[in-house]
Amino acid sequence: DAGVIQSPRHEVTEMGQEVTLRCKPISGHDYLFWYRQTMMRGLELLIYFNNNVPIDDSGMPEDRFSAKMPNASFSTLKIQPSEPRDSAVYFCASSLSWTLAWGHTVDTQYFGPGTRLTVL
Amino acid sequence: KNEVEQSPQNLTAQEGEFITINCSYSVGISALHWLQQHPGGGIVSLFMLSSGKKKHGRLIATINIQEKHSSLHITASHPRDSAVYICAVRSVKGGATNKLIFGTGTLLAVQP
Numbered sequence: 001d002a003g004v005i006q007s008p009r010h011e012v013t014e015m016g017q018e019v020t021l022r023c024k025p026i027s028g029h030d031y032l033f034w035y036r037q038t039m040m041r042g043l044e045l046l047i048y049f050n051n052n053v054p055i056d057d058s059g060m061p062e063d064r065f066s067a068k069m070p071n072a073s074f075s076t077l078k079i080q081p082s083e084p085r086d087s088a089v090y091f092c093a094s095s096l097s098w099t100l101a102w103g104h105t106v107d108t109q110y111f112g113p114g115t116r117l118t119v120l
Numbered sequence: 121k122n123e124v125e126q127s128p129q130n131l132t133a134q135e136g137e138f139i140t141i142n143c144s145y146s147v148g149i150s151a152l153h154w155l156q157q158h159p160g161g162g163i164v165s166l167f168m169l170s171s172g173k174k175k176h177g178r179l180i181a182t183i184n185i186q187e188k189h190s191s192l193h194i195t196a197s198h199p200r201d202s203a204v205y206i207c208a209v210r211s212v213k214g215g216a217t218n219k220l221i222f223g224t225g226t227l228l229a230v231q232p
């Protein structure tokens with residue numbers, strides 16, 4: 001498998017422009033996660049989906065951010081309008097979860113290479 | 121106070137040294153992950169633990185659920201181990217069992 005695929009790998013845009021980041025999860029995985037990494041705040045979970053349905057979007061910073069997962073093989077994270085403080089590396093990750101005998105649900109997340117966003 | 125604390129924040133070691141990175145957390149968890157982020161930015165999942173100990177090559181991860189503490193050990197360290205090591209816990213707070221909370225990472229530099 002090619003792993004989690006993200007595009008573009010680098011994006012430079014001007015403040016106010018719309019930015020769309022794309023992610024293709026590993027085939028068969030039922031969870032998809034969007035993370036943001038900055039020097040100041042480290043890695044942060046923005047939103048995650050289970051079977052294409054958003055489960056927890058409490059990490060989405062504000063209404064300028066939106067994420068969709070129209071099908072099991074594709075997701076987008078959109079920022080409109082973009083601001084310089086949105087500059088960060090955005091990672092997508094996917095996983096296949098299973099429930100262990102004692103009821104805990106655990107999984108290994110596989111990360112994409114990330115998209116480095118610079119908003120001027 | 122962060123819910124996941126790592127120590128040390130920075131670590132410089134000589135090749136061949138035994139290295140320990142610590143992670144403490146304050147929330148209930150269902151699992152703990154150790155991740156490695158290479159200088160180029162790529163993130164790799166090293167271990168996922170819910171109890172006990174796991175070993176993969178020169179890497180060993182342990183977790184003590186009662187003490188809410190995990191350690192990542194690297195034996196016979198090598199310059200290619202230089203990376204940021206990130207601890208992340210899968211919180212059960214609020215019933216959201218698939219939400220990862222990250223530590224701030226430990227920057228490891230292994231010198232030849």
